[in-house]
Amino acid sequence: MQRLKNTKIKHIYVPSNKRLIFVSDIHGDLDTFREGLEKVNFCDDDYLFILGDIYEKGNLGENLRIIRYVMELSKKNNVFIQTGNCDEVLRMCYPPVLEKNKFLYFIIEKQKSILNDMAYELNIDVNPNMDIDLFMNKSINVYKDIFDFIDNLPDVIFINDSLVTVHAGIDDIKNISNLAMNVLKYDRFYEF
Numbered sequence: 001m002q003r004l005k006n007t008k009i010k011h012i013y014v015p016s017n018k019r020l021i022f023v024s025d026i027h028g029d030l031d032t033f034r035e036g037l038e039k040v041n042f043c044d045d046d047y048l049f050i051l052g053d054i055y056e057k058g059n060l061g062e063n064l065r066i067i068r069y070v071m072e073l074s075k076k077n078n079v080f081i082q083t084g085n086c087d088e089v090l091r092m093c094y095p096p097v098l099e100k101n102k103f104l105y106f107i108i109e110k111q112k113s114i115l116n117d118m119a120y121e122l123n124i125d126v127n128p129n130m131d132i133d134l135f136m137n138k139s140i141n142v143y144k145d146i147f148d149f150i151d152n153l154p155d156v157i158f159i160n161d162s163l164v165t166v167h168a169g170i171d172d173i174k175n176i177s178n179l180a181m182n183v184l185k186y187d188r189f190y191e192f
Helices: 030-039 062-073 088-092 100-110 114-121 132-142 144-152
Strands: 009-012 020-023 047-050 079-081 156-159 163-166
Touching (some): 030 062, 062 114, 062 144, 088 114, 100 114, 100 132, 132 144
Parallel strands (some): 009 156
């Protein structure tokens, strides 16, 4: 797996007679997400955009449950997903960039991380002295599909070159139409 080096931008063209549905900050709550889609009568004629923060903060098991559901949903050609700052946990923990202090912050202090879900499913005890490298190597092997899915998601989506979606911010909105621009996300999530 190759880690993200630059902001990923995706261009999507949607017929003007289609309904666009935008959802953000699901944070592992699959039941509420499904209820919301049902409430707005989401169907194959609509375009669904999930604008990040798919997981993190969900109860034990829920973070993996939602990401698996969203991965399945993304196979439809009317569903588009981009990363949010919370989704960056998996990118941040992927070696060789593994930041052990941040890893421990999410898995020990936050305790509602996708990392906790992985440890639970892998039957690995979470503690401050755990073998982080062993845990990550095991996780990357078992959950390669999830790591790859997250790593390949766009950070910015242009819809019909007139609407821009981004979860955490754009460096210079005045130059948004310039395709050679430098688009950045502001991930304040990393600041403790």
